[in-house]
Amino acid sequence: MCRKSNEGCDLVKVDIIDMYYEAVTGHIRKIYEEEKVKIKEVAKVLSKHIKQDKLVYIWGPGGHSNLASQEIFFRAGGLMHVSAILDGGTLLSNGALRSMEIERLPGYGKIVVRDNNIGEGDLLIIANAYGINSAVIDSALEAKRLGATTIGVSSFIHAESTPSDHVARHPSKKNLHEIVDYALDCKIEVGDAVLKIEGLEQKVGALSTFANAFVLNSLVVETINNLVEEGIRPPIWQSGNSDGGDDWNKQFMERFKGKVRWL
Numbered sequence: 225m226c227r228k229s230n231e232g233c234d235l236v237k238v239d240i241i242d243m244y245y246e247a248v249t250g251h252i253r254k255i256y257e258e259e260k261v262k263i264k265e266v267a268k269v270l271s272k273h274i275k276q277d278k279l280v281y282i283w284g285p286g287g288h289s290n291l292a293s294q295e296i297f298f299r300a301g302g303l304m305h306v307s308a309i310l311d312g313g314t315l316l317s318n319g320a321l322r323s324m325e326i327e328r329l330p331g332y333g334k335i336v337v338r339d340n341n342i343g344e345g346d347l348l349i350i351a352n353a354y355g356i357n358s359a360v361i362d363s364a365l366e367a368k369r370l371g372a373t374t375i376g377v378s379s380f381i382h383a384e385s386t387p388s389d390h391v392a393r394h395p396s397k398k399n400l401h402e403i404v405d406y407a408l409d410c411k412i413e414v415g416d417a418v419l420k421i422e423g424l425e426q427k428v429g430a431l432s433t434f435a436n437a438f439v440l441n442s443l444v445v446e447t448i449n450n451l452v453e454e455g456i457r458p459p460i461w462q463s464g465n466s467d468g469g470d471d472w473n474k475q476f477m478e479r480f481k482g483k484v485r486w487l
Contacts, residue, residue, distance in 0.1 A: 240419065244429045247418045251411065251431050252438050259409055259439065266375055266406045267446035273347045273373075274305050274451065274458055279484065281342060282349040283309035284436075285359035286327035290315055292351035292377065292436040296444050298487070300463035303444055304476055307484040311336045314359060326359065328392055333362030337370065340485065344371030351377040351440065353412045353432035355400030356386055356393050364403045376404035377439050379412035379432075386414070408443070410435040 270280060280303065284293040290310070297308030312318050313326040313336070326332055336359070342348055348367045352360045355378030367374050383399035386392070401407035412435055417427035451458045459479070462472040480487055 240421070243419055247429065248431060248434050251418075251435060255409075255411055255435060255438055256442075258411070260442075262406075262408055263439065263442050264446055266408060267443055267450055269373065269375070269406060270347070270443065270447040271450040271454075274303065274447065275454075275456060278305070278345070278347065279307040280305050280347050280349065281307050281309060281340065282351060282440075283311070283336065283363060284314075284351040285311075285333060285336070285363055286314050286352050286354075286357055287316055287320065287323050288430075288433060289352040289436070291433055292440060293349075295437045296440045298461060300461055300466075300469075302441075302461050303448065304459040304461055304480055304484075306444075308486060309336060309340055310486045311339075327357045328359075330358045330395055331362060333359040333364075334366040337363050337366040342367055342370060342372050346370075346372040347375070348372050349375045349377065349440075350400060350404065351436055352400060353379050353382065353410055353416065353436060354386070354392070355379065355383040356390070358394040360400050361394035361396060361398050361403065364400055368403070368405070373406075374404040375406045375408070376400040377408045377410055377436055379435075380407075380409045382412050382414050408439050410439050 273280060282293045282296065284290040293308040293310070296302050297306050313332060314323045316323050337348070348363070350360060350364055355376065364374050364376065378400045380401050383401065388397045401409070410432065412432045415427060416430045416432050418431055419429040420427050448458060448460065459476045462469040464470050464473065
């Protein structure tokens with residue numbers, strides 16, 4: 225991989241991994257600088273919710289967006305109040321092409337929201353980098369209709385740059401960040417992949433998983449910090465692979481077993 229030097233037209237050899245590292249860290253810094261205030265605002269909403277001993281539901285309807293919901297669920301150092309919706313419809317483990325068809329299926333998101341008994345007074349985080357597919361939009365609309373607070377994690381620029389007649393779009397043509405009560409921008413550019421290799425048509429090196437994970441983990445740590453500052457010690461997962469981890473987690477199991485669906 226080569227690029228021009230600052231001194232002129234001489235080509236300088238650049239390691240593709242270095243370029244990817246710069247792209248990832250640069251993107252995370254951009255989120256940090258531009259979304260920090262909003263993340264802190266949304267963390268106050270989560271803190272208030274958890275103070276009432278209520279669950280925080282999260283769903284990533286679509287392919288790799290499911291990884292976002294799994295990122296903060298049953299996670300060492302994370303909140304035990306997080307309940308991920310691991311619905312099999314859009315999980316890649318049940319078939320990648322199947323997942324894509326289901327995430328585009330109008331009405332499916334409504335079924336998932338109702339199946340998880342989300343309603344008045346609940347809180348649902350919907351994480352999807354593109355923020356346009358039918359499962360995403362239907363889940364947001366249904367959760368709001370049923371009285372839940374909704375938080376979206378998606379890329380505003382990706383959604384707004386996607387043509388209204390794109391096959392992946394919800395019939396309403398709406399974007400997630402326009403619907404939810406609180407919207408956080410993961411800032412993924414159209415297509416997700418960011419690196420161009422000379423001689424190759426398609427870009428490589430996706431960013432969306434890094435971006436979503438940073439936004440969500442930032443939200444979690446800020447929420448925990450808020451609670452601690454108020455004198456509340458929320459139950460936090462400890463790694464079962466660390467010394468004493470199993471014993472630590474067991475003391476909270478009765479509180480959440482059966483309440484958190486996929487625990």
